Amino acid sequence: MKMILLAVLSSWGTAQLAQGQQLAMLASPQVSAVVPAATPPTDEFHQLLARSSGVWTGQATMTFSPTAPPLASTSSLTNSMVMGGQFQLSEITYNINGQEMHGVRVTGYDARKKIFTRAMIQDGGNGVAMEGPYDPATKSTTMRYQQLNNTTGQYSNMKEVYTFIDENTELLEIYRVDAKTNKELKILNVKWTRSRQ
Numbered sequence: 001m002k003m004i005l006l007a008v009l010s011s012w013g014t015a016q017l018a019q020g021q022q023l024a025m026l027a028s029p030q031v032s033a034v035v036p037a038a039t040p041p042t043d044e045f046h047q048l049l050a051r052s053s054g055v056w057t058g059q060a061t062m063t064f065s066p067t068a069p070p071l072a073s074t075s076s077l078t079n080s081m082v083m084g085g086q087f088q089l090s091e092i093t094y095n096i097n098g099q100e101m102h103g104v105r106v107t108g109y110d111a112r113k114k115i116f117t118r119a120m121i122q123d124g125g126n127g128v129a130m131e132g133p134y135d136p137a138t139k140s141t142t143m144r145y146q147q148l149n150n151t152t153g154q155y156s157n158m159k160e161v162y163t164f165i166d167e168n169t170e171l172l173e174i175y176r177v178d179a180k181t182n183k184e185l186k187i188l189n190v191k192w193t194r195s196r197q
Helices: 002-026 044-051
Strands: 054-062 073-082 087-096 099-110 115-122 128-131 140-148 156-165 169-177 186-194
Touching: 044 073, 044 087, 044 140, 054 087, 115 140, 128 156
Parallel strands: none
Antiparallel strands: 054 073, 054 186, 073 087, 087 099, 099 115, 115 128, 128 140, 140 156, 156 169, 169 186
């Protein structure tokens, strides 16, 4: 999974470098007359990501085991569209027990496979990459992935459900799947509210 994430981020970095070189070339009058400007995607899925641009505040509850009481935390999220509108870049800051942590995620839509894709890295954890379809009935994406537990060295099967409730409200739910029983335990619930500034 780390290799997938590194490949995604490496590809993104290479594309950023290439884009910078292309921009330098486009500064030439001879080239700009020949090469058309990139057109941002207009499909509904990229528009859905673009709609989420801006600053959001999150109220979260985390559950580390079925017997432990949930832990509340607050977070902030800043979304912006990058790479000519192809990807959503999200910068996340969250506070757990007074400790501030940071994460970065990149979300895109693969029109050929008709699925959303996401890569995420965060403080103190291993990066993950995931993909999954969009359900118009529930206005949500469901993505499955594996995450390494640094303590046990074992991978856990995970599921992320991201719901676009309305233009000012989104919901992130993450589940851990028990390997023995195949039951899902919701370990994270974040209600995002768009900040009015």
